[in-house]
Amino acid sequence: MATKEKAKAAVQLKTPKGTRDWTGADMILRDEIFATISDVFKRHGAVPLDTPVFELKEVLAGKYGEDARLIYDLADQGGELCALRYDLTVPFARWLAMNKVQQIKRYQIAKVYRRDQPAVARGRMREFYQCDFDIAGTYDRMIPDAEILRVIHEIFTALDENIVIKLNHRQILDGIFAVSGVPADKIRAISSAVDKLDKLPWAEVKKEMVEEKGLDEAVADAIGGYVKNSGDIPTIVALLKGDAELAANPDIQQGLDDMTLLASFLDAFGVPSTAVSFDLSLCRGLDYYTGLIFEVVAQTAAAAAAGATPEEAAASAAENGGEPAKAKSKPKSKGGVAEEIQVGSIAAGGRYDNLVGMYGKTQIPCVGISFGVDRIFTIMKAKRAKAANGRSLRVRETDVYVMAFGGGSFSGLLPERMQVARRLWDAGIKAEFVAKTKPRLPQQFKAAEDVPLGVILGEDELAQGQVRLKVLNAGGPDAADEKDRGQLVSQDDLVAEIKKLLISV
């Protein structure tokens, strides 16, 4: 017995590191976010795709650069070698190549897995949801790219969240690096250094380039002169065109044509120019991007996540040199300074025209966006908690609680409560009752705490074919007012009366 007790105690009652359970108000909010996002996806003609949680290891191999060390492998128990998916983009590319799909808009909302150091408070987990929307197919330049940005704008408008979409273009970056004099074999390393500019001051980034990555100091300074710029699309396009050396570079010419076209399409789509920022320091880590790249920054994220008011955040930003978006917008998974007030980018993506060709004979150009739902959830939850102002949120959808009341020889009216519940279920009404033969009335009122309506059965009323229907003040103090037994309703009218009340409560 003692041994058995010990064995029991040894089981750790927890979820694995970096994972969590979802239920109650959290899950209801999360599902609302999913519904809002997938409604917009479907509005744009996207079809859902669901892939297995694990893929053949060789499908994932060579797609994630040095982040491949974060991939979760399944144990080799004989048979194929598999690993948990790291994102939803590679499975989508595998699916496109496997099914020889030439064009599609697809979305997928699913969990992905990264064996990274978790930071639960900031919403960085080992198991977390992504919501991806991608447009695959050969189309005219920048049309699908503009639609992706419209989708982003539409979703955050629906979620009532102020955002800025930071934009850049891989060909413009390549041109800048070439013109600055970065050797071809250093472009990737320098690119990843530039990507840190929103967390680190220029001096540190330059130090990394020169000391760690062996870049000539003059070349680093040239890069620094360019990538510090950001603003609306026409401003930055004009700036780059005004530099004769840059303007002569064919990659940059193509990139600027794309950006100009994009600005006109965003205008037609009704995406306000204040919602985007052409930011030359944006690089995006993944190798497979080939054109437009973008990252979404919540304007209130840092403040909400830190429990600070926007005013406080602005004040603190002012102390840091007056660059709130810059200083707080884009922490990477590697961690960094001032971690406690960062939520990070809440969506990111870009154009990847060569990924599908890694699997098959045909290149299928793609552009897509991935929403970090757990981070969006963290922001929305803080907002909702503030709005609720201490009131508890509903955790189940039950609309009617069926109760019984009686005197000394009270039978409990169990079959009668069951029959009423059955009648409500048959009519599609969400109803419950206490699963006890003779429940006490306070017990029934307590169980009905967050339920808006109560049906109360009594022997005398039932003899007349009647029941009592009572509005319970969900969660409020008078839910327990057991004296008021509500209005008398004929059993035959009960469903209709409940439906009427449910519209108003």
Added chain:
Amino acid sequence: MATKEKAKAAVQLKTPKGTRDWTGADMILRDEIFATISDVFKRHGAVPLDTPVFELKEVLAGKYGEDARLIYDLADQGGELCALRYDLTVPFARWLAMNKVQQIKRYQIAKVYRRDQPAVARGRMREFYQCDFDIAGTYDRMIPDAEILRVIHEIFTALDENIVIKLNHRQILDGIFAVSGVPADKIRAISSAVDKLDKLPWAEVKKEMVEEKGLDEAVADAIGGYVKNSGDIPTIVALLKGDAELAANPDIQQGLDDMTLLASFLDAFGVPSTAVSFDLSLCRGLDYYTGLIFEVVAQTAAAAAAGATPEEAAASAAENGGEPAKAKSKPKSKGGVAEEIQVGSIAAGGRYDNLVGMYGKTQIPCVGISFGVDRIFTIMKAKRAKAANGRSLRVRETDVYVMAFGGGSFSGLLPERMQVARRLWDAGIKAEFVAKTKPRLPQQFKAAEDVPLGVILGEDELAQGQVRLKVLNAGGPDAADEKDRGQLVSQDDLVAEIKKLLISV
């Protein structure tokens, strides 16, 4: 280059064995099934729970008997040892114990993982969905159990599928084994032999008991005499009560009281007595059941899955001795005879009062049901294909396709198509257009193939502030009737006109 090509060719474009992608009409049907099932769960006050796809290995240890060999482990990459979840019941029990939840109705719809031999045609996969609904808490006898059966009945009524719920009671089985003279240490082995009675004739089951498991032949015959009985609850209760030896066994007395109570509750809940069958041969494999056990058998499952009409199935059943439900109802994962016409049980569950106590100090009695959605999907898909009668099913939800048409100097009207699409999206209407600067009209009609409405822009009409609105016969032959350009509508009335038409098409 040659090496690179070879490396490409070496990547197998497939999902791992026993897994599949879901998309298109299959995914739409699957999500319909999920929605129907979760609507019923919520109608009964259940709250959703979402747990991680993997659990600590020690949480799963010792819960699945010899099936534990089918558990997928994650590789040991340092840190905790984890494994993919095998079902949704054990994670639920872990969650209850971890959060000290005393009572709840919860549901979970999620994938589970079993390293079993896949049989794709019959819907047996290594990654598959389960939909679980469980009632946890200390309540009066058989009330939650009856509600679970009502939930089953409600769901299959909503899915328009004829089923029978086979019922049995662990205490009655224990009593029968005790009275028949089965030694206590053989009860589990004998129970698993009896469980095969719906696939194997009695002679073979008896052989297994006597020759493999060393049971006395007289004891085996005694068991055989009891477990061959099935029928409605009152009939089987009366039969067992009529046997003096059985009626004297306290386990059986308790079980019979439960079954009698259950029958009265099912009556109050409106579950017809024809929908249940008290079947003394039903054992259920898992060790953790302690009371009522049940298994749902689709009445048309075998026929639909085999592509046979119900008549053919009946005829074939007659050849097999007139026991269609018995012969085809419950193949186990171990395989067996006549596999090609079996779909298996489509839902199963029971009462498990001791599982949660394996994790914590408190026992929390539970009863629950798990729906095998992939098997339900297989049946529904066959029915739907029959009903569609060759017509193709819609794969996306787009309601309106925005097109343009013009003469020789046709500009393509791209910004105008974008503006119209924007107007529709702003109004919540699902709309698309071809992402080309100058698409040809046939190309646009082809892209709109399964879309009910078309908006056609022309320069002359636009100059008047008008567009053409046309009903496309989704998938039908005159979708390509490009001559009829539809009715002229003012741009300002477009959204209202579309909403009107969408109600009727």
